[in-house]
Amino acid sequence: xxxxxxxxxxxxxxxxxxxxxxxxxxxxxxxxxxxxxxxxxxxxxxxxxxxxxxxxxxxxxxxxxxxxxxxxxxxxxxxxxxxxxxxxxxxxxxxxxxxxxxxxxxxxxxxxxxxxxxxxxxxxxxxxxxxxxxxxxxxxxxxxxxxxxxxxxxxxxxxxxxxxxxxxxxxxxxxxxxxxxxxxxxxxxxxxxxxxxxxxxxxxxxxxxxxxxxxxxxxxxxxxxxxxxxxxxxxxxxxxxxxxxxxxxxxxxxxxxx
Amino acid sequence: xxxxxxxxxxxxxxxxxxxxxxxxxxxxxxxxxxxxxxxxxxxxxxxxxxxxxxxxxxxxxxxxxxxxxxxxxxxxxxxxxxxxxxxxxxxxxxxxxxxxxxxxxxxxxxxxxxxxxxxxxxxxxxxxxxxxxxxxxxxxxxxxxxxxxxxxxxxxxxxxxxxxxxxxxxxxxxxxxxxxxxxxxxxxxxxxxxxxxxxxxxxxxxxxxxxxxxxxxxxxxxxxxxxxxxxxxxxxxxxxxxxxxxxxxxxxxxxxxxxxxxxxxxxxxxxxxxxxxxxxxx
Numbered sequence: 001x002x003x004x005x006x007x008x009x010x011x012x013x014x015x016x017x018x019x020x021x022x023x024x025x026x027x028x029x030x031x032x033x034x035x036x037x038x039x040x041x042x043x044x045x046x047x048x049x050x051x052x053x054x055x056x057x058x059x060x061x062x063x064x065x066x067x068x069x070x071x072x073x074x075x076x077x078x079x080x081x082x083x084x085x086x087x088x089x090x091x092x093x094x095x096x097x098x099x100x101x102x103x104x105x106x107x108x109x110x111x112x113x114x115x116x117x118x119x120x121x122x123x124x125x126x127x128x129x130x131x132x133x134x135x136x137x138x139x140x141x142x143x144x145x146x147x148x149x150x151x152x153x154x155x156x157x158x159x160x161x162x163x164x165x166x167x168x169x170x171x172x173x174x175x176x177x178x179x180x181x182x183x184x185x186x187x188x189x190x191x192x193x194x195x196x197x198x199x200x201x202x203x204x205x206x207x208x209x210x211x212x213x214x215x216x217x218x219x220x221x222x223x224x225x226x227x228x229x230x231x232x233x234x235x236x237x238x239x240x241x242x243x244x245x246x247x248x249x250x251x252x253x254x255x256x257x258x
Numbered sequence: 259x260x261x262x263x264x265x266x267x268x269x270x271x272x273x274x275x276x277x278x279x280x281x282x283x284x285x286x287x288x289x290x291x292x293x294x295x296x297x298x299x300x301x302x303x304x305x306x307x308x309x310x311x312x313x314x315x316x317x318x319x320x321x322x323x324x325x326x327x328x329x330x331x332x333x334x335x336x337x338x339x340x341x342x343x344x345x346x347x348x349x350x351x352x353x354x355x356x357x358x359x360x361x362x363x364x365x366x367x368x369x370x371x372x373x374x375x376x377x378x379x380x381x382x383x384x385x386x387x388x389x390x391x392x393x394x395x396x397x398x399x400x401x402x403x404x405x406x407x408x409x410x411x412x413x414x415x416x417x418x419x420x421x422x423x424x425x426x427x428x429x430x431x432x433x434x435x436x437x438x439x440x441x442x443x444x445x446x447x448x449x450x451x452x453x454x455x456x457x458x459x460x461x462x463x464x465x466x467x468x469x470x471x472x473x474x475x476x477x478x479x480x481x482x483x484x485x486x487x488x489x490x491x492x493x494x495x496x497x498x499x500x501x502x503x504x505x506x507x508x509x510x511x512x513x514x515x516x517x518x519x520x521x522x523x524x525x526x527x528x529x530x531x532x533x534x535x536x537x538x539x540x
Contacts, residue, residue, distance in 0.1 A: 052435075052439070054435055072435065072438040072439050073439075074439070074440075074441045076439065077439045077440070078435055078436060078439050080432040080435075080436060082430070082432055085430030085431075085432045085433050086430070086432040086433060086436045087433075087436075088433065088450075088451070088454070089531075089534055090454055090531040090532045090534065091531075099440075099450070100440045103437065103440050103441050103442035103443075103446050103450075104440055104441040105441070131531065131534065133534050147440075151440055151441065153439070
C-alpha cells in the first residue's frame with residue numbers, strides 16, 4: 001500500500017513561498033493502476049517526484065508499506081518521458097538491461113535469462129545489439145519498460161511516458177503496458193494531461209486543480225473491464241465529467257497568466 | 259567553439275545546400291577527395307602569380323622559392339628536429355593540462371562547495387592567455403622546456419576545465435535518477451553515468467585546447483626558446499629570410515591540421531559510442 005498523507009509542498013520561504021501542493025491524501029492499493037490527471041502546472045509531476053523520493057515534502061508524509069519515503073528506493077521505479085536521456089545511449093539494448101542488473105546486484109548467472117525474457121516481452125529481442133539512437137521513439141520507450149521491469153520493482157511511477165510519441169505508437173504502447181501490468185501485477189502511478197489516456201488505462205483517476213495550492217478535485221473510479229471501447233456511452237460520460245471539472249481550472253490558470 | 263561543439267555533440271547535421279543526390283554517382287564519390295587538393299592547388303597558383311606580379315617576391319616569396327628553401331631543411335633533418343621539439347612541448351603540456359583539468363572539472367562539476375570556492379578564481383584566470391603568461395613563466399622556469407610545458411598546460415587547462423564542468427552539469431537528471439531507482443550507488447552514478455555523459459563535452463574541449471596549443475607554442479618559442487618552430491620563425495625573421503619564415507608557417511599549419519585529424523580518428527576509434535551521448539535526447 002502506498003499512502004499519501006496530507007502532503008504539502010512549498011517552494012521558497014514559508015511566508016511568501018509558492019505553495020505547489022496543498023494537502024493531498026490518497027491510498028494507492030497494491031496492483032492498482034492509478035492516474036494523476038491535470039493540466040500543466042498542477043503539480044502532478046511534483047507529487048510523483050515526492051512519491052519517488054526525489055523531492056521532499058514540506059509537511060505530511062508518503063509511506064510505502066508502512067515505511068516513510070524520504071529517498072529514491074529500489075521498490076519504486078521511475079519511468080521517464082524522455083527515454084533518450086533516461087537510457088544510457090552508449091550501451092546497446094542488451095547492455096542497458098545488464099547495467100540495471102549489475103547495479104541492482106543481481107547474480108550474474110541469472111542475467112542471460114532475465115535479459116532475454118524482458119526483451120521478448122517488449123518485442124526487442126531482435127534488436128539486442130542496437131544502440132538506443134538506432135531505435136524509434138516507441139522502441140526506446142519499450143526498452144525503458146523492459147529495463148524498469150527487469151529489476152522487478154513493486155511500483156512503477158510513470159511521468160507522461162508516452163506524451164512524446166505519435167498517436168498510433170501511443171495506442172500500441174497502451175495495449176502493451178496494460179498487458180504487462182496485468183501479467184506482473186505491479187502498482188502503477190501514471191501522470192498524464194491526456195483525459196482519453198487516463199480513461200483508457202486507469203482503475204482510478206485523480207483529477208488535480210491548477211496551482212498554486214493544487215489539490216485533488218475528485219478521484220474517479222473507472223470500473224470498466226479492459227480493453228475499453230473508446231467510443232461508448234461510458235467513455236463519453238466520463239470524458240464529459242472530467243472535462244467539466246478541468247475547464248474552469250484551465251480558465252483560471254489562463255486568467256492568472258493574462 | 260560553438261560550431262565545434264555542435265558538430266561534436268550531436269549527430270551529423272543534415273546537409274544543406276545543393277543536393278548531393280542529384281549529382282552523378284562518380285562525381286559524388288570523388289567529390290571530397292578531389293575538391294580539397296584542388297582548393298589547395300588553386301591557392302598555390304594564385305600565390306605564385308601574385309608573388310611574381312603584384313608583390314615583391316622578397317617580401318612574399320612564391321611557393322617555388324619556399325619549396326626550394328624547404329628542401330635542404332627537410333633533407334638535413336632541421337625541420338624534423340624543430341617539429342619534434344615543438345610537438346613534444348605541445349603534447350606534454352596538453353596531456354598534463356587535460357588530465358588535471360578533467361580531474362578538477364568533474365570534482366567542481368559534482369561538488370557544489372568546490373564550485374562556489376573555485377569558480378570566481380577560474381573566471382578571472384581563464385582570461386590570461388598563455389602569451390600573457392610568457393614573461394612570468396620565463397622568470398619562474400627559465401627558457402628551458404619547463405616554461406613551454408607550463409604555458410601549454412596553462413592554455414589547455416582552463417579550456418578543458420570549463421568544458422568538463424559543463425559536461426558534468428549537462429548530464430540529464432533523468433539518467434541519474436533512473437540509475438538511482440535501479441539501485442546504483444553514488445560512486446556508480448558518478449563513474450558509470452556522469453563521466454560517460456560528460457565525455458563529448460570533454461573531448462570537444464580537448465580539441466579546442468589542442469588547436470589553441472598550436473597557437474600558443476609559437477609566441478612561447480619566439481620569446482623564450484632556443485629551439486622549435488617558433489624559434490625557427492624568430493631566427494629567420496632576424497636574418498630577413500622570408501622564404502624560411504614561410505616554411506615555418508606552413509609547417510605549423512600542417513602540423514596543427516594533422517594532429518587534429520589524428521585526434522579525431524582516435525576519438526572515433528575509441529569513443530564513438532560516447533560521442534552519440536545526446537542523440538535521441540530532446
